[in-house]
Amino acid sequence: MNKQASTNTQVLICGAGAAGLTLAIDLARRGVAIRLIDKLPAPFAGSRGKGIQPRTLEVLEDLGVVDRLAAVGAPYPVQRLHKADGTFTDSQEVMVSPPTPEEPYRTPLMVPQFRTEAVLRERLAELGGTVEYGRALTGFDQDADGVTATVAGPDGTETIRCGWLVGGDGGRSFVRHVLDIGFPGKTLGVRAVVADIALEGLSRDFWHRCGEGDMDRQIGLCPLPHTDLFQLQAPIPLEGEIDLSVAGLQAFIDDRWTAGRLKVNRVDWASAYSMNARLADRYREGRVLLMADAAHIHPPTGGQGLNTSLQDAYNLGWKLAAVLAGAPDALIDTYEEERRPIAAGMLGLATGLLEKAKQGEIKRGREVHQLDLGYRFSSLAPDAVRPEDLLQPGDRAPDGRLAGAAGGAKRLFDLLAGPHWTLLARAVDPAALPAPRPGLHVHRVGGASGDLRDPDDVLGATYGLAEGEAVLIRPDGYVAAFPAATDGARLEGYLAEVGLDAPSRAARAA
Numbered sequence: 001m002n003k004q005a006s007t008n009t010q011v012l013i014c015g016a017g018a019a020g021l022t023l024a025i026d027l028a029r030r031g032v033a034i035r036l037i038d039k040l041p042a043p044f045a046g047s048r049g050k051g052i053q054p055r056t057l058e059v060l061e062d063l064g065v066v067d068r069l070a071a072v073g074a075p076y077p078v079q080r081l082h083k084a085d086g087t088f089t090d091s092q093e094v095m096v097s098p099p100t101p102e103e104p105y106r107t108p109l110m111v112p113q114f115r116t117e118a119v120l121r122e123r124l125a126e127l128g129g130t131v132e133y134g135r136a137l138t139g140f141d142q143d144a145d146g147v148t149a150t151v152a153g154p155d156g157t158e159t160i161r162c163g164w165l166v167g168g169d170g171g172r173s174f175v176r177h178v179l180d181i182g183f184p185g186k187t188l189g190v191r192a193v194v195a196d197i198a199l200e201g202l203s204r205d206f207w208h209r210c211g212e213g214d215m216d217r218q219i220g221l222c223p224l225p226h227t228d229l230f231q232l233q234a235p236i237p238l239e240g241e242i243d244l245s246v247a248g249l250q251a252f253i254d255d256r257w258t259a260g261r262l263k264v265n266r267v268d269w270a271s272a273y274s275m276n277a278r279l280a281d282r283y284r285e286g287r288v289l290l291m292a293d294a295a296h297i298h299p300p301t302g303g304q305g306l307n308t309s310l311q312d313a314y315n316l317g318w319k320l321a322a323v324l325a326g327a328p329d330a331l332i333d334t335y336e337e338e339r340r341p342i343a344a345g346m347l348g349l350a351t352g353l354l355e356k357a358k359q360g361e362i363k364r365g366r367e368v369h370q371l372d373l374g375y376r377f378s379s380l381a382p383d384a385v386r387p388e389d390l391l392q393p394g395d396r397a398p399d400g401r402l403a404g405a406a407g408g409a410k411r412l413f414d415l416l417a418g419p420h421w422t423l424l425a426r427a428v429d430p431a432a433l434p435a436p437r438p439g440l441h442v443h444r445v446g447g448a449s450g451d452l453r454d455p456d457d458v459l460g461a462t463y464g465l466a467e468g469e470a471v472l473i474r475p476d477g478y479v480a481a482f483p484a485a486t487d488g489a490r491l492e493g494y495l496a497e498v499g500l501d502a503p504s505r506a507a508r509a510a
Contacts, residue, residue, distance in 0.1 A: 005156065005157075005158045005159070006158070006159040006160075007158065007160055007161070008160070008161045009033045009034060009035045009162050009163075010027075010032050010033040010034065010162060010163045010164070010324055011023075011027055011032060011033070011034045011035075011163060011320060011324075012034075012037070012147070012149055012162040012164070012166070013034060013035065013036045013037070013166045013168060014037055014038075014137045014166065014167050014168060014169045014174070014175055015038060015167065015168035015169035015292070015294070016036050016040075016043075016117075016131040016133070017038075017044065017117065017170070017293075017309070018049070018113070018116055018117055018120060018292075018306055018309060018310050019168045019293075019310055019312055019313045020036055020168040020292070020313070021036070021121060021124060021131070022120065022310050022313035022314060023166060023168070023291070023316060024129050024131075025063055025120065025123050025124050026063070026313065026317030026318065026419070027317055027320065027321060028124060028128060028129045029063075029418075029419055030318070031321075032321050035132065035162070036124075036129065036131050036132065037131075037133075037137065038131060038132070038134075038135065039135065039136035040133055040134070042133055043114065043117060043131070043133070044113065044114060044117060045268065045269050046112075046113060046194075046196060046268075046269035046271065047114060047194075047196050047231045047269070048194060048271075049116075049300075049303070049306030050111060050112050050224070050303075051076075051108050051303030051306070052069060052109040052110075052116065052307065053108050053303060053304075053369050053370050054103065054105040054107065054108065054369040054370070054371050055307070055369060055370035055396070056306075056307045056310055056311065057069075057105035057109060058105060058399075058413070059311060059314050059476075061104075061105075061413065061417070062416070062417050062418070063123060065119050065120065065122075065123050066105075068122070069109065070109060072111060072115045072119065072225070073109045073111035073115070073225055074110055075096070075107060075108075075109065075110065076094040076110050076207070077110075077206050078091065078092050078205075078206055078207070079091055079093045079206065079207045079208075079209060079362070080206035080207065080209070081210070081212060082209065082210045082259035083258075083259075084258045086259060086260075088259070090206065093362050093363045093364060094107070094108055095107070095364060095365045095366060101399060101400050101401050102398035102400060103371060104399050104413070108364075108368070110222075110224075111225070112224045112229075116306075132153070135151050135153040135158075136152050136174075137149060137150070137151055138151065138152045138157075140165055140288070142165070142287050142288060146161060146162055147165040147287050147288060148160075149161075149162065163324060164287050164288070164289065164320060164324075166290075166291060166316070166320075167288065167289065167290050167291070167294045168290075168291045168292045168294055168309075168313070169294055170292075170293045171276070171278070171297040173290065173293070173294035175288065176280060176290055176295075179285045179288060179290075181285065181290065182281040183279070183280055183281070185276060185277045185278030185279055185297075185347070186276070186277060186278075187274055187275070187276050188274075188275040188299055188351065189275075190235055190275045190354065190358075191235065191272065191273065191275070192233060192234060192235050192273060192275065192300075193233070193236050193242055193270065193271070193272045194231065194232065194233050194270070194271055194273070194300075195231070195249060195269065195271070196224065196229045196230075196231055196267070196268040196270070197230055197232055197265075197266065197267050197268070198264070198265040198266035198267075198268070199262055199265065200262065200265060201263055202221060202223075202230065202262060204223040204230075207220065207222040208221045209221075209362075210256065210257055210258060210259060211256055211258075212362075213358075213359055215235045216235075218235055218256075219232070219233075219234040219256040219257060220232070220233040220234065221233075221262075229268060232270075233300075234252070236272060242272045244267065244270035244271075244272065245267065246264050246266065246267050249270070250263070275300070275354065276297050276299070277297070277298060277299060277351050279295070279296045279344055279347060280294070280296065280340075282336060282340075283295050283335060283336035283340055284332065284333065284336055291339075292309030292312055292313070293309060295340075296308065296309075296343040296347060298346060298347055298350045299350050299353075299354045300350075301351075301353035301356075301357050302349055302350045302364060302367075302368045304350045304368065305350070307370060308342065308343055308370075311339075311342075312335075312339050315335055315339050315476055316335045316339075317476075318475040318476055319331050319335055321419070322498060322499035323499070326499060327498055327499025328497060331497070331498060331499065334380050337378055338375045338378050341377065342373055345373075349367060371396060372396075373396070374392075374394045374395045374478060375394035375478055376393065376394035377394065380394075380474075380498070381393035381394030381480070381481075382481050382494065384481070386464065390464035391462070391464055391471075391479060392479070393479050394478060394479065395478065395479050396478055396479075397412070397471075397473045397477050397479050398412070398462050398463070399411055399413045400412045400456075400459075400462050401456060401458060402445065402452050402454055402458060403452065403454075403455055404451065404453070405450065405451050405453060410452060412424075413477075415443060416477055419475055420439050420441050420475060421439060421440045421472065421473065421475055421480070422440075422441050422442075422443070422472070422473045423441070423442045423443070423470055423473075424443050424452075424459065424463075424465075424470060424471050424473070425443070425469075425470040425485065426446055426454070426459050426460075426466070426467055426468070426469055426470065427444075427445070427447040427450070427468060428468055428469070428470055428485045429485065430449055432485040432486065432488060433470075433485070434488070434491060434492065434495065434502065435502055435503055437501075437503050439499070459471075468485055469482065469484070469485065470482065470484075470485055472491070480494070
């Protein structure tokens with residue numbers, strides 16, 4: 001590629017971590033033209049963000065990869081706390097709950113980050129996309145119609161003209177710095193080492209810990225599923241170099257591990273880092289957007305960083321695609337409106353868990369699962385006159401079991417899967433429902449002409465729907481509204497705001 005090369009695309013994504021890959025997948029399945037670049041010469045090789053929370057598993061099911069992730073991951077192992085006298089105690093510190101019809105995933109999954117990203121790259125390839133490694137964003141300018149970006153790669157410099165630029169390029173984001181967006185927060189006074197090492201001397205059936213409650217002695221060794229590796233995690237002094245070689249980490253473990261001799265055979269990846277909690281002042285500047293670590297960085301406690309980042313992309317994808325297809329530009333503003341408060345809450349949670357971890361308390365419960373997060377506060381969640389104990393606009397849409405009119409079993413998540421909106425109408429007169437259109441799936445549940453049946457009263461018991469009522473569910477699996485079947489004009493107004501305008505009378509007649 002020569003220095004004058006120039007290409008066009010609809011969305012340029014900078015950063016091919018889990019969030020960048022998720023956004024690329026979501027846009028690709030919507031037919032949006034994308035470029036996904038990363039300045040690294042090859043895929044990230046570390047295990048760093050290894051916890052996939054239950055809500056994220058629901059997202060990954062919609063994207064078509066949850067079973068692939070489960071195949072290369074495993075449940076969190078029981079924790080074994082070793083004591084200086086050679087004894088130990090075992091405990092289950094990660095809450096394990098059986099699935100329910102409403103919540104099919106209720107236990108976190110452990111998957112090394114390099115495996116998560118490999119699965120997402122495979123899915124992107126199926127959709128015709130790829131990651132362009134060794135390409136660094138070096139500058140960009142924007143105008144009312146788009147962004148002109150300069151990208152340097154091994155074969156020269158390229159100018160890319162795009163409708164939107166998304167910066168998912170990490171905590172030291174080049175995109176954020178160019179935009180001069182503040183990144184306030186704090187350094188948390190904790191520095192740590194994390195490393196993927198091949199190790200002899202420990203059972204792979206447990207997550208081993210030693211020195212809990214003493215920041216100068218703490219060390220954890222977690223077996224990474226379907227590998228011969230353990231992830232080493234330990235706090236380290238705030239100052240000074242850390243030797244991350246085989247010999248260096250052997251000496252580090254020898255100094256802290258009091259429960260027998262361990263042997264380090266190999267170091268596949270290692271990093272020493274300072275923990276921070278920071279949140280960008282804003283997520284949008286014109287046609288340039290921030291997501292993931294470029295917008296918020298978390299301490300690793302509670303496994304919230306990767307999950308919050310991936311769900312940023314899942315929230316942004318359908319909104320970008322809708323605006324590119326003609327929806328009002330204001331729809332993009334709801335991305336920051338919805339996701340920034342979520343990130344702020346997760347930063348508070350992870351920071352609080354870090355303080356507990358300093359004292360040796362590492363138990364994790366439902367608070368880290370992200371199943372109870374929602375957007376009731378969003379401008380996309382209109383007020384609904386509903387009892388407080390019922391599902392509300394902005395809440396996560398639960399799963400449930402229905403039946404097709406032909407007799408086959410149907411999961412609600414199967415009906416929601418894909419890039420469309422879904423309207424479930426319970427015994428509603430078909431004449432009162434919106435006209436057919438691309439991007440909206442309408443299902444009539446019950447009644448003489450219903451394509452679905454509800455033998456277990458899922459819509460009544462879980463969604464609080466009475467006969468003659470409907471629920472509109474967003475592409476990202478959150479309740480949009482409970483439109484009254486008698487107020488078609490109000491529903492059409494809402495659909496127009498999100499890019500699902502009613503077809504013209506001529507189009508209906510065609």
